[in-house]
Amino acid sequence: CSGLTSLTIPSGVTSIGDEAFRGCSGLTSIYACLEKIPTLGSNVFTGCDAKNCILYVPTGTYDDYLVSEFGYFENIVDGINKDGLLTTQVTIKLDEAGTLPDRIGENQKYLITNLKIVGKINGTDLKFIREMAGCDFKGEKTDGKLSILDLSEAKIVAGGDAYARFNENYYTSNDKLGDYAFYGCSGLTSLTLPSSVTSIGDGAFSGCSGLTSLTIPSGVTSIGKWAFSRCSGLTSLTIPSGVTSIGKSAFLGCSGLTSLTIPSSVTSIGKSAFLGCSGLTSLTIPSGVTSIGEGVFYGCSGLTSLTLPSSVTSIGDKAFYSCWMLNSLTIPSCVTSIGDEAFYGCSGLTSLTIPSSVTSIGDWAFGYCSELTSLTIPSGITSIGNYAFTGCSGLTSLTLPSCVTKIGAGTFWGCSGLTSLTIPSSVTSIGDGAFQDCSGLTSLTIPSGVTSIGNYAFYGCSGLTSLTIPSSVTSIRDGAFYGCSGLTSLTIPSGVTSIGNQAFYDCSGLTSLTIPSGVTSIGKWAFRGCSGLTSIYVYPENLPELGIDIFTGCDAKNCTVYVPKGTYDAYKSSEFGYFEKIVEFDASGIDKVTTSTNAKEVSRYSANGQRLSAPAKGLNIVKYSDGSVKKVVVQ
Numbered sequence: 150c151s152g153l154t155s156l157t158i159p160s161g162v163t164s165i166g167d168e169a170f171r172g173c174s175g176l177t178s179i180y181a182c183l184e185k186i187p188t189l190g191s192n193v194f195t196g197c198d199a200k201n202c203i204l205y206v207p208t209g210t211y212d213d214y215l216v217s218e219f220g221y222f223e224n225i226v227d228g229i230n231k232d233g234l235l236t237t238q239v240t241i242k243l244d245e246a247g248t249l250p251d252r253i254g255e256n257q258k259y260l261i262t263n264l265k266i267v268g269k270i271n272g273t274d275l276k277f278i279r280e281m282a283g284c285d286f287k288g289e290k291t292d293g294k295l296s297i298l299d300l301s302e303a304k305i306v307a308g309g310d311a312y313a314r315f316n317e318n319y320y321t322s323n324d325k326l327g328d329y330a331f332y333g334c335s336g337l338t339s340l341t342l343p344s345s346v347t348s349i350g351d352g353a354f355s356g357c358s359g360l361t362s363l364t365i366p367s368g369v370t371s372i373g374k375w376a377f378s379r380c381s382g383l384t385s386l387t388i389p390s391g392v393t394s395i396g397k398s399a400f401l402g403c404s405g406l407t408s409l410t411i412p413s414s415v416t417s418i419g420k421s422a423f424l425g426c427s428g429l430t431s432l433t434i435p436s437g438v439t440s441i442g443e444g445v446f447y448g449c450s451g452l453t454s455l456t457l458p459s460s461v462t463s464i465g466d467k468a469f470y471s472c473w474m475l476n477s478l479t480i481p482s483c484v485t486s487i488g489d490e491a492f493y494g495c496s497g498l499t500s501l502t503i504p505s506s507v508t509s510i511g512d513w514a515f516g517y518c519s520e521l522t523s524l525t526i527p528s529g530i531t532s533i534g535n536y537a538f539t540g541c542s543g544l545t546s547l548t549l550p551s552c553v554t555k556i557g558a559g560t561f562w563g564c565s566g567l568t569s570l571t572i573p574s575s576v577t578s579i580g581d582g583a584f585q586d587c588s589g590l591t592s593l594t595i596p597s598g599v600t601s602i603g604n605y606a607f608y609g610c611s612g613l614t615s616l617t618i619p620s621s622v623t624s625i626r627d628g629a630f631y632g633c634s635g636l637t638s639l640t641i642p643s644g645v646t647s648i649g650n651q652a653f654y655d656c657s658g659l660t661s662l663t664i665p666s667g668v669t670s671i672g673k674w675a676f677r678g679c680s681g682l683t684s685i686y687v688y689p690e691n692l693p694e695l696g697i698d699i700f701t702g703c704d705a706k707n708c709t710v711y712v713p714k715g716t717y718d719a720y721k722s723s724e725f726g727y728f729e730k731i732v733e734f735d736a737s738g739i740d741k742v743t744t745s746t747n748a749k750e751v752s753r754y755s756a757n758g759q760r761l762s763a764p765a766k767g768l769n770i771v772k773y774s775d776g777s778v779k780k781v782v783v784q
Contacts, residue, residue: 150170150172150173150175151172151173151174151175152175153173153175153176154175154176154177154178154251154252154254155176155177155178155179155180155252155253155254155256155257156170156173156176156178156179156180156254157179157180157182157254157256157257157260158179158180158181158182158183159182160182160183160184160233162183162187163187163188164187164188164189164190165187165188165189165190165193165218166190166193167190167191167192167193168190168191168192168193168195169190169193170193170194170197171192171193171194171195171196171197172195172196172197173194173196173197174196174197174198175198176197176198176202177198177201177202177203177252178202178203178204178205178239178252178253178257179202179203179204179205179222180205180229180235180256180257180260181204181205181206181207181214181219181229182207182229182233182260183206183207183210184207184210186210186213186214186217186219189217189218189219190218191218193218193221194218194219194221194222195221197221197222199221199222199223200223200224201224202222202224203222203224203225203226203239204219204222204224204225204226205226205228205229205235205237205239206219206225206226206227206228206229207227207229207230207231208227208228208229208230208231208236209227210227211225211227229260233260234260234261234262234294235260235261235262235263236262236263237263238263238264238265238297238299239253239261239263239264239265240264240265240266240267241253241264241265241266241267242266242267242268243266243267243268243269243270243274244268245268245269246268246269246270246271246273246274246306246308246309247271247272247273247274247308247309247310248274249266249270249273249274249277249278250273250274250277253277253281258277258280258281258293259281259291259292259293259294260294261281261294261295262294262295262296262297263295263296263297264278264281264295264297264298264299265298265299265300265301265302266278266298266299266300266302266303267302267303268302268303268304269303269304269305269306270300270303270304270305270306270321271305271306271307271308271309271321272308272309272310272311272312272319272320272321273308273309273310273312274309275305275309275312275321275330276309276310276311276312276313278295278298279312279313279331279334280293281293281294281295282295282296282298282331282334282336282337283295283333283334283335283336283337284331284332284333284334284335286311286312286313286314287313287314287315288313288315288332288333293336294336295336295337296336296337296338296339296359297337297338297339297340298337298339298340298341299341300340300341300342300343301341301342301343301344302343303343304324304343304345305321305322305323305324305325305326305343305345305346306321306323307320307321307322307323308320308321309321312327312330313329313330313332315329315332315352324343324345324346324347324368325346325347325348325350326342326346326348326349326350326353327350327353328350328351328352328353328373329350329351329352329353329355330350330353330354331353331354331357332352332353332354332355332356333355333356333357334356334357335356335357335358335359336359337357337359337360338359338360338361338362338382339360339361339362339363340354340357340360340362340363341363341364342363342364342365342366343366344366344367344368345366345368346366346368346369347366347368347369347370348369348370348371348372348373349365349369349371349372349373349376350373350376351373351374351375351376351396352373352374352375352376352378353373353376353377354376354377354380355375355376355377355378355379355380356378356379356380357377357379357380357382358379358380358381358382359382360380360382360383361382361383361384362383363383363386364387365386365387365388365389366389367389367390367391368389368391369389369391369392370391370392370393371392371393371394371396372388372392372394372395372396372399373396373399374396374397374398374399374419375396375397375398375399375401376396376399376400377399377400377403378398378399378400378401378402378403379401379402379403380400380402380403381402381403381404381405382405383403383405383406384405384406384407384408384428385406385407385408385409386406386408386409386410387409387410388409388410388411388412388415389412390412390413390414391412391414392412392414392415393414393415393416393417394415394416394417394418394419395411395415395417395418395419395422396419396422397419397420397421397422398419398420398421398422398424399419399422399423400422400423400424400426401421401422401423401424401425402424402425402426403423403425403426403428404425404426404427404428405428406426406428406429407428407429407430407451408429409423409426409429409432411432411433411434411435412435413435413436413437414435414437415435415437415438416435416437416438416439417438417439417440418434418438418441418442418445419442419445420442420443420444420445420465421442421443421444421445421447422442422445423445423446423449424444424445424446424447424448424449425447425448425449426446426448426449427448427449427450427451428451429449429451429452430451430452430453430454430474431452431453431454431455432452432455432456433455433456434455434456434457434458434461435458436458436459436460437458437460438458438460438461439460439461439462439463440461440462440463440464440465441457441461441463441464441465441468442465442468443465443466443467443468443488444465444466444467444468444470445465445468446468446469446470446472447467447468447469447470447471448470448471448472449469449472450471450472450473450474451474452472452474452475453474453475453476453497454475454476454477454478455475455478456479457478457479457480457481458481459481459482459483460481460483461481461483461484462481462483462484462485463484463485463486463488464480464484464486464487464488464491465488465491466488466489466490466491466511467488467489467490467491467493468488468491468492469491469492469495470490470491470492470493470494471493471494471495472492472494472495472497473494473495473496473497474497475495475497475498476497476498476499477498477499477500478498478501479502480501480502480503480504480507481504482504482505482506483504483506484504484506484507485506485507485508485509486507486508486509486511487503487507487509487510487511487514488511488514489511489512489513489514489534490511490512490513490514490516491511491514491515492514492515492516492518493513493514493515493516493517493518494516494517494518495515495518496517496518496519496520497520498518498520498521499520499521499522499543500521500522500523500524501515501518501521501524502525503524503525503526503527503530504527505527505528505529506527506529507527507529507530508529508530508531508532509530509531509532509533509534510526510530510532510533510534510537511534511537512534512535512536512537512557513534513535513536513537513539514534514537515537515538515541516536516537516538516539516540516541517539517540517541518538518540518541519540519541519542519543520543521541521543521544522543522544522545522546522566523544523545523546523547524538524544524547525547525548526547526548526549526550527550528550528551528552529550529552530550530552530553531552531553531554532553533549533553533556533557533560534557534560535557535558535559535560535580536557536558536559536560536562537557537560538560538561538564539559539560539561539562539563539564540562540563540564541561541563541564541566542563542564542565542566543566544564544566544567545566545567545568545589546567546568546569547564547567547570548571549570549571549572549573550573551573551574551575552573552575553573553575553576554575554576554577554578555576555577555578555579555580556572556576556578556579556580556583556584557580557583558580558581558582558583558603559580559581559582559583559585560580560583560584561583561584561587562582562583562584562585562586562587563585563586563587564584564586564587564589565586565587565588565589566589567587567589567590568589568590568591568612569590569591569592569593570590570593571594572593572594572595572596572599573596574596574597574598575596575598576596576598576599577598577599577600577601578599578600578601578603579595579599579601579602579603579606580603580606581603581604581605581606581626582603582604582605582606582608583603583606583607584606584607584610585605585606585607585608585609585610586608586609586610587607587609587610588609588610588611588612589612590610590612590613591612591613591614591615591635592613592614592615592616593613593616594616594617595616595617595618595619595622596619597619597620597621598619598621599619599621599622600621600622600623601622601623601624601626602618602622602624602625602626602629603626603629604626604627604628604629604649605627605628605629605631606626606629607629607630607631607633608628608629608630608631608632609631609632609633610630610632610633610635611632611633611634611635612635613633613635613636614635614636614637614658615636615637615638616630616633616636616639617640618639618640618641618642619642620642620643620644620759621642621644622642622644622645623644623645623646623647624645624646624647624648624649625641625645625647625648625649625652626649626652627649627650627651627652627672628649628650628651628652628654629649629652629653630652630653630656631651631652631653631654631655632654632655632656633653633655633656633658634655634656634657634658635658636656636658636659637658637659637660637681638659638660638661638752638760639653639656639659639662640663640759640760641662641663641664641665641668641758642665642759643665643666643667643755643757643758643759644665644667645665645667645668646667646668646669646670647668647669647670647671647672648664648668648670648671648672648675649672649675650672650673650674650675650696651672651673651674651675651677652672652675652676653675653676653679654674654675654676654677654678655677655678655679655702656676656678656679657678657679657680657681658681659679659681659682660681660682660683660684661682661683661684661685661686661751661752661772662676662679662682662684662685662686663685663686663688663754663758663760664685664686664687664688664689664693664758665688665689665757665758665759666688666689666690666736666757666758667689667757668688668689668693669689669691669693669694670693670694670695671693671694671695671696671699671724672696672699673696673697673698673699674696674697674698674699674701675696675699676699676700676703677698677699677700677701677702677703678701678702678703679700679702679703680702680703680704681704682703682704682708683704683707683708683709684708684709684710684711684772685708685709685710685711685728686711686754686758686770686772687710687711687712687713687720687725688713688736688757688758689713690713690716690736692716692719692720692723695723695724695725696724697724698724699724699727700724700725700727700728701727703727703728705727705728705729706729706730708728708730709728709730709731709732709776710725710728710730710731710732711732711733711734711778712725712731712732712733712734713733713734713735713736714733714734714735714736715733716733717731717733734778735780736756748773748774748775748777749773749774750771750772750773750774751772751773751774752771752772753769753770753771753772754769754770754771754772755768755769755770756768756769756770768780768781769781
């Protein structure tokens with residue numbers, strides 16, 4: 150059988166007859182999986198290539214084989230373990246690319262754990278190597294046990310069969326490690342690449358979770374997308390000085406990576422390049438890089454420090470998402486934008502300077518940066534995204550620039566440490582939940598240009614004791630002041646036409662309330678739990694549209710409701726009938742109610758219900774300490 154190149158003798162063989170393999174001159178390897186030498190005939194291997202055929206025998210049996218008929222061979226390698234796997238290195242020299250399957254038989258390819266190839270290899274060889282390493286042409290698992298692969302003296306050439314198929318067939322090219330070359334070969338622990346390789350393709354090592362050691366050849370200039378993704382066993386890697394680009398998700402999920410050197414030649418880093426590299430503690434970005442793309446350092450939870458070069462002009466969405474160990478970072482002076490969720494969950498950051506060049510801050514940009522205590526937003530900022538500072542509970546002071554025109558939804562939600570804030574006069578709208586749960590805020594002035602206050606805008610601002618709502622506001626939306634239990638007084642502007650559901654729910658500190666004449670609707674539970682109310686002045690001549698349980702939890706017995714003359718019956722039979730004392734008053738003329746000598750002025754309102762801090766020209770409505778109300782004309 151002169152064409153036979155490889156032979157495996159199974160462990161159960163007990164005898165081999167005379168001249169059994171005589172003349173098998175093509176044999177280059179024999180795997181004898183026999184712990185005990187079988188009964189052997191004469192001239193078993195006569196005519197075989199005694200010099201060039203390698204005999205692999207079980208560990209510890211070398212001497213036994215040497216003194217038997219197997220001693221015919223000059224090269225006996227002791228290395229087959231108890232599982233029948235060959236643990237010593239097998240070196241195969243290929244005279245022609247595409248011949249590896251001829252050199253290692255089907256029975257042997259799943260026994261070899263350590264392989265070195267010398268010579269040219271193409272797609273046919275790479276397909277075979279993948280099967281030996283536990284992953285076939287379609288990415289399905291094989292019985293391969295190859296863990297160490299040395300290609301240092303190999304050369305990748307074009308030709309042969311496709312080595313893999315994922316949506317399309319993949320073939321080798323000269324000196325390139327192609328796309329998905331070792332994809333899914335999770336059993337590989339060590340790999341040495343040919344020194345002639347110039348590029349590493351997309352997904353080349355994706356899913357090689359067992360890989361702990363790899364040297365990238367110095368001639369490599371590009372690293373493709375997903376190239377090392379999910380190589381969770383890699384602990385360190387040096388990227389050669391000639392590399393200019395790192396592809397999208399190149400090191401995604403390399404959680405074991407603790408050390409990485411990016412050369413100065415790199416000018417671009419793809420999206421999510423280091424996503425989930427939780428073992429990285431520090432990294433220096435080269436000076437040629439101009440942008441930190443989307444999710445580049447997402448989930449790098451071990452990162453404590455990072456140096457960004459002055460060349461960086463933008464920080465993308467989720468760039469540092471959940472880098473919760475990051476305690477210091479300098480944003481370069483040329484950065485003009487900070488993307489959505491850029492620093493979301495960076496709870497270790499205590500201070501950060503946003504450069505004057507920045508003009509926009511994205512949604513959730515600093516969400517849950519709970520240790521940030523102060524932050525100055527540059528004057529050039531024109532846009533602050535929704536939820537930009539949500540959960541920044543450590544923030545005690547913040548300066549907003551004069552160019553900002555709106556406070557977005559949830560912008561300061563949960564900033565419980567914030568005690569004061571000046572909203573610029575340029576702001577015209579306050580979004581839903583903008584200051585929700587800012588329990589440390591004690592006072593706030595809303596600019597005169599604001600026309601809308603969003604749902605639950607000041608929900609849970611329990612520390613707020615005073616608040617001025619500008620006359621430009623026409624509606625108070627659902628839950629706007631829900632839980633503002635510290636508010637003792639509040640003036641609803643005369644232009645307001647609707648009060649939303651739960652608008653003042655649990656504002657238990659409110660003692661007095663005026664509902665302007667223009668109000669046409671009051672939502673359900675609008676004043677529920679306002680247990681401190683002692684007086685409510687209602688100016689609408691026509692009963693507004695009313696929701697259910699508007700005043701549940703208020704003091705029905707001790708709170709007095711004042712309604713326009715001639716409207717008692719309408720109000721008494723409505724939700725306002727919850728109160729025992731409803732008193733009519735003249736909302737259009739001077740009230741004739743007398744006031745006791747010792748009575749003191751308690752509060753003063755304009756004719757349309759606007760609370761006044763001092764007498765104002767025209768008709769004023771004055772409430773006195775004895776409960777009386779007068780209308781007076783101020784000249």
